[in-house]
Amino acid sequence: MSYRIKLKGLALVVLAMVMSIASVSQAGPNWRETTNSKAAESARSGGQCVRETQWMRNNHMVLLKKDRDFTVHEGIRTVDGSLSECVACHSNTENGKHVPVNAMEGPDGKQFCASCHAFTGVKLNCFQCHAAVPTE
Amino acid sequence: MSRQRKGEVSKQDQPDQNRRDFLKKSAATAVATVAPGVVLHTAQATPRNEPVTDKVRWGMMIDTSKCADGCNECVEACNEENGLTAYSMPEGADESTWDQQRPKWIRTVKVQDNLTGHVTNLPMMCQHCEHPPCQDVCPTGASFRRADGIVMVDRHTCIGCRYCMMACPYKARSFIHENVDIKPSLAPRGKGCVESCNFCVHRLDNGQTTTACQDACPEKAIIFGDLNDPNSEVSQALASYPTVQIRADLKLNTGVRYSGV
Numbered sequence: 001m002s003y004r005i006k007l008k009g010l011a012l013v014v015l016a017m018v019m020s021i022a023s024v025s026q027a028g029p030n031w032r033e034t035t036n037s038k039a040a041e042s043a044r045s046g047g048q049c050v051r052e053t054q055w056m057r058n059n060h061m062v063l064l065k066k067d068r069d070f071t072v073h074e075g076i077r078t079v080d081g082s083l084s085e086c087v088a089c090h091s092n093t094e095n096g097k098h099v100p101v102n103a104m105e106g107p108d109g110k111q112f113c114a115s116c117h118a119f120t121g122v123k124l125n126c127f128q129c130h131a132a133v134p135t136e
Numbered sequence: 137m138s139r140q141r142k143g144e145v146s147k148q149d150q151p152d153q154n155r156r157d158f159l160k161k162s163a164a165t166a167v168a169t170v171a172p173g174v175v176l177h178t179a180q181a182t183p184r185n186e187p188v189t190d191k192v193r194w195g196m197m198i199d200t201s202k203c204a205d206g207c208n209e210c211v212e213a214c215n216e217e218n219g220l221t222a223y224s225m226p227e228g229a230d231e232s233t234w235d236q237q238r239p240k241w242i243r244t245v246k247v248q249d250n251l252t253g254h255v256t257n258l259p260m261m262c263q264h265c266e267h268p269p270c271q272d273v274c275p276t277g278a279s280f281r282r283a284d285g286i287v288m289v290d291r292h293t294c295i296g297c298r299y300c301m302m303a304c305p306y307k308a309r310s311f312i313h314e315n316v317d318i319k320p321s322l323a324p325r326g327k328g329c330v331e332s333c334n335f336c337v338h339r340l341d342n343g344q345t346t347t348a349c350q351d352a353c354p355e356k357a358i359i360f361g362d363l364n365d366p367n368s369e370v371s372q373a374l375a376s377y378p379t380v381q382i383r384a385d386l387k388l389n390t391g392v393r394y395s396g397v
């Protein structure tokens with residue numbers, strides 16, 4: 001009996017690992033190469049985000065949430081996880097206009113945030129209030 | 137960055153640090169040139185990188201004897217600064233209902249002494265109490281008082297229950313009833329949260345020391361500054377002129393004081 005439970009547990013772990021690898025590999029086009037956002041430009045010349053790309057893929061929400069509290073409650077404005085800076089860097093332009101980062105259509109299909117969030121089915125609440133295009 | 141998270145790469149190690157610094161600097165310069173003629177205190181205009189402390193307590197003195205009947209300059213400046221103009225009446229709404237429910241961070245209030253007939257006009261906004269009733273009643277902790285005395289709503293945790301609106305003796309809070317199309321970067325807002333005056337916190341955090349209403353007042357009736365600094369303009373003014381707290385009987389120790397009421 002206990003052997004079966006262990007086997008089930010192992011199967012779940014393996015499944016979770018496979019799914020996490022799949023979600024990253026199928027998360028959309030490679031943004032480093034194909035778009036005209038500042039982030040893509042920077043990536044082509046060897047730059048990277050405020051952390052390593054893989055770290056950001058897994059943990060960007062942690063960074064955003066912590067820095068959100070630093071800004072709102074402690075007034076610190078020089079945070080890494082500033083949503084407006086994410087948007088400023090990762091939004092593409094089409095016909096001279098910025099495309100919202102959560103748009104389902106645009107240059108190269110789904111835009112930066114939508115490309116993963118649509119696939120993983122994680123609802124994105126940021127842009128009910130925050131601007132999805134760079135603002136001055 | 138004052139807080140380094142455990143086991144994470146330092147920001148200074150990042151290859152694009154120069155570019156980020158450049159962007160920040162050029163953004164700061166852009167702010168300074170947006171409105172010529174307005175003193176922006178550019179010398180200190182750097183974004184805050186340390187947590188706010190209780191060494192500073194922001195406060196305001198309003199000289200109501202300078203407030204003219206019908207003057208709306210502070211309200212309009214506030215609406216412009218905090219994106220309230222981008223929020224228009226929903227189609228088919230009743231106009232009087234809309235006027236009661238629209239977000240207002242400053243209201244103009246007219247008070248008449250019935251014995252003498254003397255009329256006082258005053259702007260009424262969040263009084264930034266030391267003991268805010270809105271914070272007491274908030275079930276989620278969204279309504280809070282920052283260390284430097286600013287009473288704010290954390291919209292990320294606000295559930296829109298509106299207890300704070302009921303608790304506030306100054307009717308200072310507004311509720312956003314409808315979806316908002318234009319999202320200002322300085323005051324992001326969406327349907328379902330409460331909000332109120334925050335002493336233009338984005339200005340203070342970016343090194344400026346004035347509020348939009350203060351800058352707009354043609355009579356200089358609004359003096360804003362640090363109540364804890366005895367040499368600040370607002371402290372000097374409070375020491376020189378008789379002022380009152382509205383509803384002083386509630387013992388809330390408000391950060392906004394009125395003279396001439």
